[in-house]
Amino acid sequence: MYGFEALTFNIHGGYLEAIVRGHRSGLLTASDYNNLCQCETLDDIKMHLSATEYGPYLQNEPSPLHTTTVVEKCTLKLVDEYKHMLCQATEPLSTFLEYITYGYMIDNVVLIVTGTLHERDVQELLEKCHPLGMFDSIATLAVAQNMRELYRLVLVDTPLAPYFSECITSEDLDDMNIEIMRNTLYKAYLEDFYNFCQKLGGATSEIMSDLLAFEADRRAVNITINSIGTELTRDDRRKLYSNFGLLYPYGHEELAISEDIDQVRAVMEKYPPYQSIFAKISYGESQMLDKAFYEEEVKRLCLAFEQQFHYAVFFAYMRLREQEIRNLMWISECVAQNQKSRIHDSVVFIF
Amino acid sequence: MSSSWSRALTQISPYTFASIGIAISIGVSVLGAAWGIYITGSSLIGAAIKAPRITSKNLISVIFCEAVAIYGVIVAIILQTKLESVPSSKIYDPESLRAGYAIFASGIIVGFANLMCGLCVGIIGSSCALSDAQNSTLFVKILVIEIFGSALGLFGVIVACAAHLDHNQIISCC
Numbered sequence: 001m002y003g004f005e006a007l008t009f010n011i012h013g014g015y016l017e018a019i020v021r022g023h024r025s026g027l028l029t030a031s032d033y034n035n036l037c038q039c040e041t042l043d044d045i046k047m048h049l050s051a052t053e054y055g056p057y058l059q060n061e062p063s064p065l066h067t068t069t070v071v072e073k074c075t076l077k078l079v080d081e082y083k084h085m086l087c088q089a090t091e092p093l094s095t096f097l098e099y100i101t102y103g104y105m106i107d108n109v110v111l112i113v114t115g116t117l118h119e120r121d122v123q124e125l126l127e128k129c130h131p132l133g134m135f136d137s138i139a140t141l142a143v144a145q146n147m148r149e150l151y152r153l154v155l156v157d158t159p160l161a162p163y164f165s166e167c168i169t170s171e172d173l174d175d176m177n178i179e180i181m182r183n184t185l186y187k188a189y190l191e192d193f194y195n196f197c198q199k200l201g202g203a204t205s206e207i208m209s210d211l212l213a214f215e216a217d218r219r220a221v222n223i224t225i226n227s228i229g230t231e232l233t234r235d236d237r238r239k240l241y242s243n244f245g246l247l248y249p250y251g252h253e254e255l256a257i258s259e260d261i262d263q264v265r266a267v268m269e270k271y272p273p274y275q276s277i278f279a280k281i282s283y284g285e286s287q288m289l290d291k292a293f294y295e296e297e298v299k300r301l302c303l304a305f306e307q308q309f310h311y312a313v314f315f316a317y318m319r320l321r322e323q324e325i326r327n328l329m330w331i332s333e334c335v336a337q338n339q340k341s342r343i344h345d346s347v348v349f350i351f
Numbered sequence: 352m353s354s355s356w357s358r359a360l361t362q363i364s365p366y367t368f369a370s371i372g373i374a375i376s377i378g379v380s381v382l383g384a385a386w387g388i389y390i391t392g393s394s395l396i397g398a399a400i401k402a403p404r405i406t407s408k409n410l411i412s413v414i415f416c417e418a419v420a421i422y423g424v425i426v427a428i429i430l431q432t433k434l435e436s437v438p439s440s441k442i443y444d445p446e447s448l449r450a451g452y453a454i455f456a457s458g459i460i461v462g463f464a465n466l467m468c469g470l471c472v473g474i475i476g477s478s479c480a481l482s483d484a485q486n487s488t489l490f491v492k493i494l495v496i497e498i499f500g501s502a503l504g505l506f507g508v509i510v511a512c513a514a515h516l517d518h519n520q521i522i523s524c525c
Contacts, residue, residue, distance in 0.1 A: 006474045007386075010393045018397025018481060025401060025485050308478055 002202045009309035012090045017308070020317050023081055024305060026053040028324055029351045036331050037343050045070065045332060053077070067332035074328055078321045079131045085314070092200060096311050098159070099193050100318050104133030105160055106189060110182045112141045113150070117174070135159075147181065163188035176231070183223060183240045190216055190242050203310035209244075211312065214300060216245035217274070218293050224255045224264055225289070246271055294348045298323055302350070320350055364442060365451020366434070372458025373430045376511070379462030380423020380469075387416035387473025394477035402484035409483060411494065412476025415501045419469040422508045426461040430454050433515060450515075457511040464507020471500040 009017075028036075032052060039045045042065040046058050049070075057073040086097050108129040115125040122142045129138070135158050144150040151164050163185045190212060197208040220241045227237055238256040242248070247255065254267040268274040277296050281288045297319070304316035327347045334343045391412045399406045433454060437447055479493040 006390070006477075007470065010390045010477060014390065014393030014477065015397040018394045018484075019400060021481050022398055022401030022484060308481065 002206070005202050005309040013093055013309075013311070016085055016088055016093065017313060019085065020313055021305070024313075024317055024320070027320060027350055028052060028327075030349045033327065033331075033347060033349060036328075037340070037347070039331075039335055042067070042070070042332060042336055045335060049328075067329065067336050070332050071325060071329045074325050075131060078318070078325070082132060082318065093311060093314075095196070096200070096204075097314060099196060100315055101132045102159055102189050102193075103186065104130040105135060105158065106133070106163075106182060106185045108133040108138065109141060109155070109160070109185075110178055112138065113144070114175070114178055116142045117178070147177075160185065160189075163192070180232075180236070180240070183219075186219065187240060187242050190219075191244065194242075194244050200311070203307055204312055207304050207307065207310060207312035208315065211300060211304065211315065213245040214297060216242040217247045217251075218297070220245070220247055220252065220255060221264065221268065221289075221293075224258055225261060228258070228260060246273065291346055291348065294323060294326075298348055298350055323348060324350065361443070361448065365447050366442075368451040369430070369434050369454035372455035373427050373434070374458070375462040376430060376458035377423045377427040377462075380426075380465035381420045383466035383469025384416050384420035384423075385469075386466075387419065387469035387471075387476070388413055390470075390473035391416065391476035391480065395480040398480045398484040404487070405480060405483045405490075408490055409476070409480045412472065412479055412497060415472045415497055416469050416476070418501065419465045419472070419504045422504050423461060423465050426457065426508055426511050429512065430457055430515070453515045457514045460514065461507045461511040464510075465504045468501060468504035468507070471503065472497055475500055 032048070035048050036045055039048060043063065046061065046065055049055065049058055054074055054077060057077050058070070061069055061073065082097070082101075086094060089097055111129060112122070112125050116122070122139055125142075126139060137154050137157065140154050141150065144153055151161075155161055155164060165188075194209065194212050194216075197205045197212070199205075223237065223240050234256045238252060241252045241255070251267060251271065255264065258264045258267060265278050268278050273296075277289075277292045280292045301316040301319050304312045330346045331343060334340055391409075395406070395409050395412075433450070441447060475493065475497050479490065479497065482493060483490040
C-alpha cells in the first residue's frame, strides 16, 4: 500500500538503503571538480583523486597514467560496490539490482558483435567490455554470423533472451542492423523494467516510472536525431520507440515524421518538462543537447534521494556514478590532450 | 438478538476482561517498541559504516523506543495489583463489572498508544540516522521531532492511569 512502506521496508532493505546513501555521500562535489579542472597533467588528477574515495583504487598505478586506466579503476570501484550490495540483497531487491545491469549487457553484446564484424581480436574486445555487463558465454558471441545464430548459440541462456523475440531475423549482421538490434533490445529491456517496477508498487513504482519515462523519451529523441538523413524508414523508426513515457503515443507519431532538428524541437516544445531543455540550446545546434539531457537526468536522479524506503535510490546511485565516471573521463581526456578550455563543455556537476 | 448478545457479553467474567487488558498493555507495547527498534536499528547499522561517528548519538532513538516498552511494563504491573479476588456471589455485580472493564480499557489505551508511539519514533529515528550521516547539524533538530513523538506514549500512560484511579475504593472490594 502506498504510504505504508515505512512499516516493513527496513526488514529486508533497511541496511542496504543506508549503505547506498553512505556511498552517495562519497560522490565528487563541485569543489572536487574545480580542483580537477585545474590540473595540468594526469598525475595531478591522480593526486587529487587520492584524496577522495577513489584513493585506494588509484594508488598502485604506475606513473605514466593513461585516461583509460583512470576510467577503468573508477569503474572497478562502482563494480565492487554493486557486487557487495547484490550479494546482501534479497528478493525483490536482488532482481531489481540485476535489472540495472541488463543495459550494460546489451552494450557489451553490441560491442563484441561490431568488433568482430570489423575483424578485431576477441580478447581485446573483452577487455573493453563493461564489467557489470559480463556473462559467462560472452566470448562465443564472436562466432555468430547472423542474429538467429547469435540467439541460439549464446543469448538464449542469458537474461536477455526474452528481449530477442522482436529482432530475430535471418539477415546478416552489418552496422545498420546492429544499431537497430541494439535499440530494439534496449526498448524491450526498458519496457520489461517498467513493468517490473509497476508490479513492485508503492514509492518505487512512482519514482522509477518517472526516471524510466525520461530515459525512454531521451532515447526516442536521440534515435530520431541520429536517424535523420539515414535510410531508416519512418515505420522502422517508430518501432524503436518504447511504449511508455510522456511522449507516448502522440509525440512518437510526430517524431517519426520529423526530418530535421528544428522539427524535433517543435515537437518537444509542446511538453513542458522538455521545453526547458530545448530552451537552453540555440537553433540548429545539437551538440549541447546531450549535456542538457544529462543535466536534467542528474536533477531527477538527485530528487530520488529525497524519499526514503524505496528501491529507486539504488538505480539513481548507479546512474549518478556513471555520470561521474563520464565526467572524469572527459576531464582526463581534456587534460591529456591539453584542451582545457573545453573542459566545461561536458562536465555535469552533481552537487 | 441484540439483547441476547449483550447478555452474553455481560456473562463473561470480569476477570477475563481485566486479564486481557493487562496482556494487551504489555504485549502490544512491546510490539510497538520492537517494531520501532528494528526500523531504526537497520538504518543505523548501515549508515554507521560510512560515518562511524553517528552510532553513539543515535542510540538515543533506540532508547526512546525502549522507553515505550517500559511504559507498558509499568502499567501492566500497576494494573495487576488492582486485580483481586471476590466471592463468587459478587462477581457479576455492577461494581465488579465496571472494575473489570476499566482495567481492560486501561490496557488497550496504553497498548495501542505505545504501539503507534514506537512506530513513530522508529521511523523518525531511521531518517535521523541517515541524515546525521550526511550532515551532522541535522541531528539535534530531528531529535526535537522524536521527543514530540515519544510524548504520545506518555499520553497513553497518563490516560490509562487516570482511567482506573477513581475506582480505588471499588476495586479494593473487587
